[in-house]
Amino acid sequence: MSPVFYLLAAITVGGGLAAVLLRNLIHCALAAAVSFAGLALLFLSLDAQFAGFVQFLVYVGAVGILIVFAILLTRNADEQEGGLFSRTWLMGLAIAAAVFAVLGWAVLRSGSVLPNQLASPVASVHDIGVALVGRYVLPLEIVALLLTAATIGAVIVAMHEKEGEQ
Amino acid sequence: MAQETDQIFVLLTGWILSYLPEWLRPYGLAVLGVVGVLAVYVTLFALTTWFERKGLARMQNRYGPNRVGPFGLFQPIADGVKALVKEDVVPFRADQVLHFLAPLILLIAVCMELGVVPVGRNMVLVDMDAGLLFFFAMGASTELSVFMAGWSSRNKYSLLGAMRAIAQMISYEIPLLLSAVAAVMIAGTLSLPKIVEAQSGFTDMLPHWYVFTPWGFAGALIFGIAASAETNRCPFDLPEGESELVAGYFTEYSGFKFAIFFIAEYIGMFSISSISVTLFFGGWGAPLSFLSFIPSWIWFFAKVMTMIFVFIWVRGTLPRLRQDQLMNFAWKFMLPLSLVNLGVTALWRFMNDDWQRWAACTAILVVSYVVLGLTGMRSQHVAPRKYRYAE
Numbered sequence: 001m002s003p004v005f006y007l008l009a010a011i012t013v014g015g016g017l018a019a020v021l022l023r024n025l026i027h028c029a030l031a032a033a034v035s036f037a038g039l040a041l042l043f044l045s046l047d048a049q050f051a052g053f054v055q056f057l058v059y060v061g062a063v064g065i066l067i068v069f070a071i072l073l074t075r076n077a078d079e080q081e082g083g084l085f086s087r088t089w090l091m092g093l094a095i096a097a098a099v100f101a102v103l104g105w106a107v108l109r110s111g112s113v114l115p116n117q118l119a120s121p122v123a124s125v126h127d128i129g130v131a132l133v134g135r136y137v138l139p140l141e142i143v144a145l146l147l148t149a150a151t152i153g154a155v156i157v158a159m160h161e162k163e164g165e166q
Numbered sequence: 167m168a169q170e171t172d173q174i175f176v177l178l179t180g181w182i183l184s185y186l187p188e189w190l191r192p193y194g195l196a197v198l199g200v201v202g203v204l205a206v207y208v209t210l211f212a213l214t215t216w217f218e219r220k221g222l223a224r225m226q227n228r229y230g231p232n233r234v235g236p237f238g239l240f241q242p243i244a245d246g247v248k249a250l251v252k253e254d255v256v257p258f259r260a261d262q263v264l265h266f267l268a269p270l271i272l273l274i275a276v277c278m279e280l281g282v283v284p285v286g287r288n289m290v291l292v293d294m295d296a297g298l299l300f301f302f303a304m305g306a307s308t309e310l311s312v313f314m315a316g317w318s319s320r321n322k323y324s325l326l327g328a329m330r331a332i333a334q335m336i337s338y339e340i341p342l343l344l345s346a347v348a349a350v351m352i353a354g355t356l357s358l359p360k361i362v363e364a365q366s367g368f369t370d371m372l373p374h375w376y377v378f379t380p381w382g383f384a385g386a387l388i389f390g391i392a393a394s395a396e397t398n399r400c401p402f403d404l405p406e407g408e409s410e411l412v413a414g415y416f417t418e419y420s421g422f423k424f425a426i427f428f429i430a431e432y433i434g435m436f437s438i439s440s441i442s443v444t445l446f447f448g449g450w451g452a453p454l455s456f457l458s459f460i461p462s463w464i465w466f467f468a469k470v471m472t473m474i475f476v477f478i479w480v481r482g483t484l485p486r487l488r489q490d491q492l493m494n495f496a497w498k499f500m501l502p503l504s505l506v507n508l509g510v511t512a513l514w515r516f517m518n519d520d521w522q523r524w525a526a527c528t529a530i531l532v533v534s535y536v537v538l539g540l541t542g543m544r545s546q547h548v549a550p551r552k553y554r555y556a557e
């Protein structure tokens with residue numbers, strides 16, 4: 001494990017922790033954006049160039065802004081209702097530990113299940129493009145349909161809000 | 167001789183690196199490259215501030231700065247000194263950490279964008295396979311810092327300016343990306359040096375630049391308009407308009423932080439002009455084949471400065487667009503037109519190389535332009551105003 005990996009892991013985990021522990025909601029959203037950036041850098045350190053850049057473009061650029069706008073338009077970021085932790089924190093801890101255990105078991109076991117490969121496979125942008133319009137064209141079109149439905153739904157919700165306020 | 171002046175910076179770098187031990191060479195190369203790029207672009211920034219003030223002034227029939235040096239050439243130095251010695255006023259209730267970080271993150275994102283641009287033959291700082299994608303990823307990161315600047319100032323005008331700026335940047339990112347994708351489709355690669363090489367042939371002295379094709383011309387225009395919207399330049403500078411919003415999202419910034427925003431905006435303008443030159447105007451290639459003896463980096467910077475001059479020209483000529491006009495323009499005109507441009511590019515790619523290809527592509531683009539202009543940009547029927555009172 002190289003020092004670069006430890007640094008990036010610290011950034012990602014630190015950002016995630018800050019996103020749940022900070023008091024100001026906007027700070028939490030920006031800490032989540034830092035965590036996304038850390039993930040993108042981890043992808044880049046594994047030579048997955050396309051995944052890293054798209055993570056930046058989509059998560060930091062679009063999803064981060066979306067979360068921030070959602071916070072701004074729906075609640076006052078300074079308000080604190082009750083404490084920082086919810087009342088059912090023990091249950092949350094148990095569920096999070098269970099999910100972590102399952103994921104950790106799957107990841108640690110996968111090393112022995114995959115065939116031994118001498119070199120890491122290089123998936124260039126060209127290969128990803130060819131796969132997307134060749135073998136995986138049906139999932140691509142279904143995802144496009146899903147996004148269109150989401151966009152139309154968002155427009156309808158916004159329109160009804162404007163007319164419902166009369 | 168022409169070959170050597172063309173590669174003079176590459177040879178200079180190699181000569182300097184030969185004095186370093188073997189293990190230090192990659193780091194030395196990185197440091198030299200970064201220092202070179204930053205030095206060139208910051209000097210260009212200083213020159214551009216002078217150029218803009220003189221250019222705007224002459225277009226408005228006045229002189230512009232002419233006191234500080236011959237023709238006012240030392241004005242940028244005076245501006246820099248003023249920005250450095252001004253008191254840094256931070257509002258008491260402002261979010262101190264975010265207020266400090268916002269200009270830094272903007273400058274970092276914008277300087278990272280400069281790393282992938284091929285400035286000349288064999289002269290690119292980082293040769294990535296997906297260079298164009300990296301550029302747009304960094305461009306998306308600038309929006310977050312604009313929001314941070316507007317929010318952390320705890321000022322109504324800043325927040326309004328930041329919201330408008332983000333809405334504008336997000337809306338115009340789609341035509342920007344789609345028109346860039348047209349050039350990528352024809353070149354077949356996302357790597358910027360390879361896109362420049364794909365445009366480097368000549369037919370009877372005329373270059374193979376993409377701007378000389380119908381889809382390239384439309385694409386370059388769409389990219390240029392979207393670029394001036396992305397960098398908040400006139401006529402899209404509502405977020406920083408002085409008569410509308412005091413100064414928009416950098417109202418509460420004074421002294422050097424304001425100068426950092428200014429630098430970041432201009433360097434953003436440079437990097438997006440560089441990308442448009444790379445994608446559509448042939449990068450470092452010469453316009454006529456017998457002019458290839460002039461070094462490639464001179465051609466690149468000449469083209470970038472011409473684009474900057476066009477930006478300044480447009481700023482001096484056109485009035486500011488209102489927010490709703492701006493958004494209508496993006497979603498109802500530019501987006502459909504860039505989709506049509508993408509379709510026309512695909513048609514160009516698969517038709518045979520003769521006059522019918524030119525005629526068909528030009529006809530489709532002109533018809534869609536006229537139709538979209540007539541339907542999309544119809545004046546909106548504004549309903550009587552409804553007032554919502556605070557309870």
